Amino acid sequence: MAESKRMLVTGGTGRLGRALVPRLLEAGHEVRVLTRKTRPPAAHEWVVGDLRRRGGPAAAVAGVDTIVHLATTNGRHDVAATGNLIEAARAAGAPHLVYLSxxxxxxxxxxxxxxxLACEHLVEESGLPWTILRTTQFHDLVAAICDVQRRLPVTIVPAGMSVQPIDVTEVADRLVTISAGSAGHRVPDLGGPQVRDLPGLARSYLRSIGRRRPVVSVRLPGKMFRDYRAGNHLAPDRAVGRITFDEFLADLPVREGGR
Structure with missing residues (x-):
């Protein structure tokens, strides 16, 4: 049995965090979750702190062996938050910092x-033991793009784009292993089992909720969509996930207005 460790999870209330925390507990680790708001009692410890504020994570990092940094503000405050977390971690000792990218x-x-990418550089230069795991997009993201359009007469997706979605439970399982071990620096990327075009994924989603409607592909301008069309976000040589998008959909509850 692996050695029990004291772990802090940032972003523990997000989709991935909710999958990861129970797995860490089941593996015998002591788990602390950083939150900006007081939470009700749970099987793990909640610590209130704000990553966006210098010194905000100080109480959360005290005494931990490993920090699993999942928290994100979609880029708005990520760099400052990661810098504040690293500063607090260095002051508290030398915990293993695991960053999801x-x-x-x-x-x-x-x-x-x-x-x-800037956060990755901060982690690499932190002076702490560190590991960075990169993954492809989650199944949930693809489903969310379709879900927000479920009441429209058509489903619109960007033209010329494919994705390689992975299930958050498989990412969580990999993070359990990484966080229990020593620093691995840049570990191999984790990609979903299939590279599929967005129209096909949208049709799978519509079938799963019992809807029939056209899927319309629209070519979107800009460098970002050019990079997506080029497949820069794919890792076909790292298609190690097993749960397909269709299998993910089969496990989702039927939504209102569906079947």
Missing amino acids: IVGIENFEFGYYRAK
């Missing part, structure tokens, strides 16, 4: 990805 971000003209 995204495949291909160095090849994109996209503000959020540029912020993620």
